[in-house]
Amino acid sequence: MPELPEVETTRRGIEPHILNRRISRVTVRDARLRWPVPPELPLQVQDQRILATHRRSKYLLIELERGMLIVHLGMSGSVRVLLDDPTPGKHDHIDLELDNGVRLRYNDPRRFGAWLYTEAPIDEHELIAHLGPEPLTDAFTADYLFKKSRKRTTRIKTFIMDARIVVGVGNIYANEALFLSGIYPHKPTGRVTRKECEQLVSNIKQVLALAISQGGTTLRDFVGGDGKPGYFAQSLNVYGRTGLPCHRCETLVRELRTSNRGTFYCPQCQTR
């Protein structure tokens, strides 16, 4: 569910409720996430004040006085702000209780997410250190993408979803950015022109920014920190629209497989 816009939506949703609060207790009901939640994590973060929230790639970072909580939502995770304490559901694996009575509740049916804590500089953390630039910053330019793409043979869709190249472009937004750019998703990366890189970079930025402004994409069950769904789904041009008419030319949207993931494109609009 969560790509960059969904993580950013979550961060913005929870921040006002948790900033400058002290963590009074952490409850881990099920530690079996992608990596086991470290058994020492609850006591390490307990009594620490929350100084800020950040997002790097699809990681939600909660800055504490002495270290950083690293939260990843995986494919099916969500974090919600609760003002009371309803009975935890089946997949409510972690609660962060704050000194103002607010509670952050982490739900993740598939358990592909992660909760980790580090006191080392965050940029040196193994999960963060090798990441490419943020797509919404000036570090991500057409020039950068063009240079990186030379002599690469992989498909362009795979390339822009590679977090070492640029972070935060997941399956939905990769499909959408390629549509907007008129590029065939299986085009070999090395044959993408400079002009096409300009289009691609511009459209990746646009589609992510628009999705953030709409509160992310809710396909099944995504909700932001405030429990509200995202509205970007209605802006989707190709993702999940196999057999439906292209919004631009009416040609029926087709589906490919790209290493076992759905790839959606318009055969008329994406011929480059």
Added chain:
DNA sequence: AACGGCACCTGGTCGC
């Protein structure tokens, strides 16, 4: 090194 494919896990949907 770069590439493609698979696995991790649960739940929803679809066809029979």
Added chain:
DNA sequence: TGCGACCAGGTGCCGT
């Protein structure tokens, strides 16, 4: 209604 097959927003790791 029940059952099995298949699919899903991410990403680390494996073999080639």
